[in-house]
Amino acid sequence: MTLTLRATTELVAEAWLKGAVGDIVATKLPRDNTTWAASGFVTVGTTGGNTGLYVPLRSPALTVTCWAVAPSSNRPPWNKANVLAETIVAATFDHANTPRLLTLPAGYPHARVLTAYPAYEPRRIPDDPGSYARYDLGLVLNWVEVS
Structure with a gap:
Protein backbone atom coordinates (compact mmCIF):
# COMPACT_ATOMS: atom_id res chain seq x y z
CA MET A 1 0.00 0.00 0.00
CA THR A 2 1.36 3.41 -0.97
CA LEU A 3 0.47 6.33 1.24
CA THR A 4 -0.44 9.61 -0.42
CA LEU A 5 1.12 12.78 0.96
CA ARG A 6 -1.53 15.19 2.21
CA ALA A 7 -1.39 18.88 2.97
CA THR A 8 -1.08 19.56 6.70
CA THR A 9 -1.94 22.58 8.78
CA GLU A 10 1.72 23.19 9.68
CA LEU A 11 2.80 23.13 6.02
CA VAL A 12 -0.05 25.44 5.01
CA ALA A 13 0.61 27.85 7.89
CA GLU A 14 4.33 28.01 7.12
CA ALA A 15 3.67 28.67 3.43
CA TRP A 16 1.06 31.36 4.17
CA LEU A 17 3.29 33.10 6.72
CA LYS A 18 6.28 33.02 4.36
CA GLY A 19 4.12 34.94 1.91
CA ALA A 20 3.71 37.62 4.58
CA ASP A 32 22.00 29.64 16.03
CA ASN A 33 20.39 33.02 16.59
CA THR A 34 23.04 34.81 14.54
CA THR A 35 21.40 33.37 11.40
CA TRP A 36 18.19 35.31 12.08
CA ALA A 37 19.27 38.19 14.33
CA ALA A 38 19.00 40.73 11.50
CA SER A 39 15.51 39.72 10.38
CA GLY A 40 13.82 38.15 13.40
CA PHE A 41 12.07 34.79 13.14
CA VAL A 42 8.54 33.40 13.25
CA THR A 43 7.46 30.04 14.66
CA VAL A 44 4.02 28.52 14.27
CA GLY A 45 2.10 25.69 15.88
CA THR A 46 -1.45 24.38 15.89
CA THR A 47 -3.36 25.03 19.11
CA GLY A 48 -6.89 23.99 18.13
CA GLY A 49 -9.57 24.44 15.54
CA ASN A 50 -11.77 22.05 13.63
CA THR A 51 -12.46 20.37 10.33
CA GLY A 52 -15.58 20.45 8.25
CA LEU A 53 -18.16 17.78 8.97
CA TYR A 54 -19.32 17.39 5.36
CA VAL A 55 -16.70 19.30 3.39
CA PRO A 56 -12.88 19.06 3.50
CA LEU A 57 -12.44 22.53 5.02
CA ARG A 58 -9.85 22.98 7.75
CA SER A 59 -10.12 25.84 10.26
CA PRO A 60 -7.14 25.54 12.60
CA ALA A 61 -6.35 27.96 15.38
CA LEU A 62 -2.63 28.67 15.39
CA THR A 63 -0.20 30.28 17.77
CA VAL A 64 2.28 32.43 15.88
CA THR A 65 5.35 33.56 17.80
CA CYS A 66 7.49 36.41 16.53
CA TRP A 67 11.06 36.45 17.84
CA ALA A 68 13.85 39.00 17.79
CA VAL A 69 17.29 39.04 19.38
CA ALA A 70 20.22 41.42 19.68
CA PRO A 71 23.21 39.09 20.23
CA SER A 72 25.48 41.91 21.43
CA SER A 73 22.99 43.28 23.95
CA ASN A 74 21.00 42.14 26.97
CA ARG A 75 18.08 44.36 25.90
CA PRO A 76 15.41 42.54 23.88
CA PRO A 77 14.56 44.31 20.57
CA TRP A 78 10.82 44.51 21.24
CA ASN A 79 10.07 46.71 18.26
CA LYS A 80 11.53 44.20 15.77
CA ALA A 81 9.38 41.36 17.13
CA ASN A 82 6.30 43.60 17.20
CA VAL A 83 6.84 44.70 13.59
CA LEU A 84 6.81 41.05 12.51
CA ALA A 85 3.57 40.43 14.42
CA GLU A 86 1.87 43.51 12.99
CA THR A 87 3.02 42.58 9.47
CA ILE A 88 1.24 39.23 9.87
CA VAL A 89 -1.93 40.92 11.15
CA ALA A 90 -1.83 43.31 8.17
CA ALA A 91 -1.50 40.33 5.79
CA THR A 92 -4.85 39.02 7.03
CA PHE A 93 -6.46 42.19 5.65
CA ASP A 94 -4.85 41.81 2.20
CA HIS A 95 -8.15 41.06 0.49
CA ALA A 96 -6.63 41.31 -2.99
CA ASN A 97 -4.48 38.29 -2.09
CA THR A 98 -7.28 36.17 -0.57
CA PRO A 99 -8.07 33.44 -1.36
CA ARG A 100 -4.48 32.44 -2.04
CA LEU A 101 -3.14 29.28 -3.68
CA LEU A 102 -0.06 27.94 -1.88
CA THR A 103 2.65 25.69 -3.19
CA LEU A 104 3.76 23.19 -0.55
CA PRO A 105 6.99 21.15 -0.53
CA ALA A 106 7.64 18.69 -3.36
CA GLY A 107 5.26 15.73 -3.38
CA TYR A 108 2.50 17.50 -1.47
CA PRO A 109 -0.64 18.82 -3.14
CA HIS A 110 -1.33 22.55 -3.26
CA ALA A 111 -3.57 24.21 -0.70
CA ARG A 112 -5.84 27.21 -0.97
CA VAL A 113 -6.25 29.55 1.99
CA LEU A 114 -9.77 30.92 1.73
CA THR A 115 -9.62 33.32 4.68
CA ALA A 116 -7.16 34.31 7.37
CA TYR A 117 -7.87 36.36 10.46
CA PRO A 118 -6.30 37.14 13.83
CA ALA A 119 -7.80 35.20 16.74
CA TYR A 120 -6.26 37.58 19.26
CA GLU A 121 -4.07 40.67 19.27
CA PRO A 122 -0.27 40.41 19.34
CA ARG A 123 0.90 40.40 22.94
CA ARG A 124 4.31 40.90 24.45
CA ILE A 125 5.69 37.89 26.35
CA PRO A 126 8.16 39.33 28.88
CA ASP A 127 10.97 37.81 30.92
CA ASP A 128 12.60 35.53 28.37
CA PRO A 129 15.74 34.12 30.02
CA GLY A 130 17.70 34.43 26.75
CA SER A 131 16.88 38.14 26.36
CA TYR A 132 14.79 37.37 23.28
CA ALA A 133 11.91 39.66 22.39
CA ARG A 134 8.76 37.62 21.86
CA TYR A 135 5.27 38.48 20.68
CA ASP A 136 2.51 35.87 20.37
CA LEU A 137 -0.61 36.20 18.28
CA GLY A 138 -3.48 33.93 17.38
CA LEU A 139 -4.25 33.17 13.75
CA VAL A 140 -7.04 31.22 12.07
CA LEU A 141 -6.60 29.96 8.51
CA ASN A 142 -9.52 28.44 6.65
CA TRP A 143 -8.00 26.21 3.98
CA VAL A 144 -8.62 23.29 1.66
CA GLU A 145 -6.35 20.89 -0.13
CA VAL A 146 -6.28 21.31 -3.90
CA SER A 147 -5.59 18.18 -5.97
Whole structure:
Protein backbone atom coordinates (compact mmCIF):
# COMPACT_ATOMS: atom_id res chain seq x y z
CA MET A 1 0.00 0.00 0.00
CA THR A 2 1.36 3.41 -0.97
CA LEU A 3 0.47 6.33 1.24
CA THR A 4 -0.44 9.61 -0.42
CA LEU A 5 1.12 12.78 0.96
CA ARG A 6 -1.53 15.19 2.21
CA ALA A 7 -1.39 18.88 2.97
CA THR A 8 -1.08 19.56 6.70
CA THR A 9 -1.94 22.58 8.78
CA GLU A 10 1.72 23.19 9.68
CA LEU A 11 2.80 23.13 6.02
CA VAL A 12 -0.05 25.44 5.01
CA ALA A 13 0.61 27.85 7.89
CA GLU A 14 4.33 28.01 7.12
CA ALA A 15 3.67 28.67 3.43
CA TRP A 16 1.06 31.36 4.17
CA LEU A 17 3.29 33.10 6.72
CA LYS A 18 6.28 33.02 4.36
CA GLY A 19 4.12 34.94 1.91
CA ALA A 20 3.71 37.62 4.58
CA VAL A 21 7.18 37.88 6.15
CA GLY A 22 9.58 35.95 3.90
CA ASP A 23 11.62 32.82 4.44
CA ILE A 24 12.01 33.23 8.21
CA VAL A 25 9.27 30.81 9.30
CA ALA A 26 9.39 27.30 10.75
CA THR A 27 7.81 25.21 13.49
CA LYS A 28 10.98 25.46 15.58
CA LEU A 29 13.36 28.31 16.37
CA PRO A 30 16.86 27.78 14.89
CA ARG A 31 19.51 27.21 17.56
CA ASP A 32 22.00 29.64 16.03
CA ASN A 33 20.39 33.02 16.59
CA THR A 34 23.04 34.81 14.54
CA THR A 35 21.40 33.37 11.40
CA TRP A 36 18.19 35.31 12.08
CA ALA A 37 19.27 38.19 14.33
CA ALA A 38 19.00 40.73 11.50
CA SER A 39 15.51 39.72 10.38
CA GLY A 40 13.82 38.15 13.40
CA PHE A 41 12.07 34.79 13.14
CA VAL A 42 8.54 33.40 13.25
CA THR A 43 7.46 30.04 14.66
CA VAL A 44 4.02 28.52 14.27
CA GLY A 45 2.10 25.69 15.88
CA THR A 46 -1.45 24.38 15.89
CA THR A 47 -3.36 25.03 19.11
CA GLY A 48 -6.89 23.99 18.13
CA GLY A 49 -9.57 24.44 15.54
CA ASN A 50 -11.77 22.05 13.63
CA THR A 51 -12.46 20.37 10.33
CA GLY A 52 -15.58 20.45 8.25
CA LEU A 53 -18.16 17.78 8.97
CA TYR A 54 -19.32 17.39 5.36
CA VAL A 55 -16.70 19.30 3.39
CA PRO A 56 -12.88 19.06 3.50
CA LEU A 57 -12.44 22.53 5.02
CA ARG A 58 -9.85 22.98 7.75
CA SER A 59 -10.12 25.84 10.26
CA PRO A 60 -7.14 25.54 12.60
CA ALA A 61 -6.35 27.96 15.38
CA LEU A 62 -2.63 28.67 15.39
CA THR A 63 -0.20 30.28 17.77
CA VAL A 64 2.28 32.43 15.88
CA THR A 65 5.35 33.56 17.80
CA CYS A 66 7.49 36.41 16.53
CA TRP A 67 11.06 36.45 17.84
CA ALA A 68 13.85 39.00 17.79
CA VAL A 69 17.29 39.04 19.38
CA ALA A 70 20.22 41.42 19.68
CA PRO A 71 23.21 39.09 20.23
CA SER A 72 25.48 41.91 21.43
CA SER A 73 22.99 43.28 23.95
CA ASN A 74 21.00 42.14 26.97
CA ARG A 75 18.08 44.36 25.90
CA PRO A 76 15.41 42.54 23.88
CA PRO A 77 14.56 44.31 20.57
CA TRP A 78 10.82 44.51 21.24
CA ASN A 79 10.07 46.71 18.26
CA LYS A 80 11.53 44.20 15.77
CA ALA A 81 9.38 41.36 17.13
CA ASN A 82 6.30 43.60 17.20
CA VAL A 83 6.84 44.70 13.59
CA LEU A 84 6.81 41.05 12.51
CA ALA A 85 3.57 40.43 14.42
CA GLU A 86 1.87 43.51 12.99
CA THR A 87 3.02 42.58 9.47
CA ILE A 88 1.24 39.23 9.87
CA VAL A 89 -1.93 40.92 11.15
CA ALA A 90 -1.83 43.31 8.17
CA ALA A 91 -1.50 40.33 5.79
CA THR A 92 -4.85 39.02 7.03
CA PHE A 93 -6.46 42.19 5.65
CA ASP A 94 -4.85 41.81 2.20
CA HIS A 95 -8.15 41.06 0.49
CA ALA A 96 -6.63 41.31 -2.99
CA ASN A 97 -4.48 38.29 -2.09
CA THR A 98 -7.28 36.17 -0.57
CA PRO A 99 -8.07 33.44 -1.36
CA ARG A 100 -4.48 32.44 -2.04
CA LEU A 101 -3.14 29.28 -3.68
CA LEU A 102 -0.06 27.94 -1.88
CA THR A 103 2.65 25.69 -3.19
CA LEU A 104 3.76 23.19 -0.55
CA PRO A 105 6.99 21.15 -0.53
CA ALA A 106 7.64 18.69 -3.36
CA GLY A 107 5.26 15.73 -3.38
CA TYR A 108 2.50 17.50 -1.47
CA PRO A 109 -0.64 18.82 -3.14
CA HIS A 110 -1.33 22.55 -3.26
CA ALA A 111 -3.57 24.21 -0.70
CA ARG A 112 -5.84 27.21 -0.97
CA VAL A 113 -6.25 29.55 1.99
CA LEU A 114 -9.77 30.92 1.73
CA THR A 115 -9.62 33.32 4.68
CA ALA A 116 -7.16 34.31 7.37
CA TYR A 117 -7.87 36.36 10.46
CA PRO A 118 -6.30 37.14 13.83
CA ALA A 119 -7.80 35.20 16.74
CA TYR A 120 -6.26 37.58 19.26
CA GLU A 121 -4.07 40.67 19.27
CA PRO A 122 -0.27 40.41 19.34
CA ARG A 123 0.90 40.40 22.94
CA ARG A 124 4.31 40.90 24.45
CA ILE A 125 5.69 37.89 26.35
CA PRO A 126 8.16 39.33 28.88
CA ASP A 127 10.97 37.81 30.92
CA ASP A 128 12.60 35.53 28.37
CA PRO A 129 15.74 34.12 30.02
CA GLY A 130 17.70 34.43 26.75
CA SER A 131 16.88 38.14 26.36
CA TYR A 132 14.79 37.37 23.28
CA ALA A 133 11.91 39.66 22.39
CA ARG A 134 8.76 37.62 21.86
CA TYR A 135 5.27 38.48 20.68
CA ASP A 136 2.51 35.87 20.37
CA LEU A 137 -0.61 36.20 18.28
CA GLY A 138 -3.48 33.93 17.38
CA LEU A 139 -4.25 33.17 13.75
CA VAL A 140 -7.04 31.22 12.07
CA LEU A 141 -6.60 29.96 8.51
CA ASN A 142 -9.52 28.44 6.65
CA TRP A 143 -8.00 26.21 3.98
CA VAL A 144 -8.62 23.29 1.66
CA GLU A 145 -6.35 20.89 -0.13
CA VAL A 146 -6.28 21.31 -3.90
CA SER A 147 -5.59 18.18 -5.97
